[in-house]
Amino acid sequence: MNFQKYGAIILFALLIALSCQISKTEAAGVLEPASEENQVYLLQEQLLKMGYLQTSPTGYYGPATEGAVKEFQQDTGLGIDGRVGARTYKQLINVEQMARVVNGEARGETYEGKVAVASVILNRLESPGFPKTVSAVISQTNAFTCMDDGQYNLTPNHSAYQAVIDAFQGWDPSSGSVYYYNSSIATNEWIFTRSTVKRIGNHLFAR
CATH class of the missing domain: 1.10.10.2520 (Cell wall hydrolase SleB, domain 1)
Incomplete structure (x- = not known):
């Protein structure tokens, strides 16, 4: 059994978007305050359903989103910088x-x-x-x-x-x-x- 059997398992749009960004930037700060609105919106949706973001997605990478990313990084054993690079993406x-x-x-x-x-x-x-x-x-x-x-x-x-x-x-x-x-x-x-x-x-x- 492998993931190819489930064509539907393209986890969610955020991961696709981030994957594209990683190939362009080689994971040097994939998402951060200057990122595109649609990318940030998708990140915020994921942070919201995981319980890290307490407000509705806005597409703006402000203090609430940065804080949510930092909390996620801390909870999962990552370096804490508030940006979504390769390790945070993974x-x-x-x-x-x-x-x-x-x-x-x-x-x-x-x-x-x-x-x-x-x-x-x-x-x-x-x-x-x-x-x-x-x-x-x-x-x-x-x-x-x-x-x-x-x-x-x-x-x-x-x-x-x-x-x-x-x-x-x-x-x-x-x-x-x-x-x-x-x-x-x-x-x-x-x-x-x-x-x-x-x-x-x-x-x-x-x-």
């Missing part, structure tokens, strides 16, 4: 992709369960034998059910984004797990051989 993509997985995999779970799913993705990034980018981790064959059944394409709610941010900030309810599964519906015998760490809601978390 992190915006990471958070969006992870929130879609959390929403698709743990929408009916407790908030702790949502954070645990996000943590599994981050734990895989640090674990030998897994890819080293969020995109590669979530697109591994049969890694996440939501990638196969289309639920990845659903729009995440605010709690999915917040769960991802909490995971980035170090909360790991999974206690270092790199796997999780619902024992009542799992059909892959291999997953039952993994060492179970804990249960959170319907999911068993394992190493």
Whole structure:
């Protein structure tokens, strides 16, 4: 399974716009106070749905937008400069992709369960034998059910984004797990051989 199967997974217009800008500027301050209005508007829409911007998008990169970017950078472990360069752009993509997985995999779970799913993705990034980018981790064959059944394409709610941010900030309810599964519906015998760490809601978390 890979992203090409889902032609609809061109995450959102902001990421397309930023990608174009990065190719032109080589990521030297992609979005900042002097940026074009439509680019800023799309950034603000994303910051708003993630909970970082408290006002409606205006297209003006003023103090509120700069502050929201700085808060996002701080929460996700980036250098804080209030501009959207290559690393911030990449992190915006990471958070969006992870929130879609959390929403698709743990929408009916407790908030702790949502954070645990996000943590599994981050734990895989640090674990030998897994890819080293969020995109590669979530697109591994049969890694996440939501990638196969289309639920990845659903729009995440605010709690999915917040769960991802909490995971980035170090909360790991999974206690270092790199796997999780619902024992009542799992059909892959291999997953039952993994060492179970804990249960959170319907999911068993394992190493």
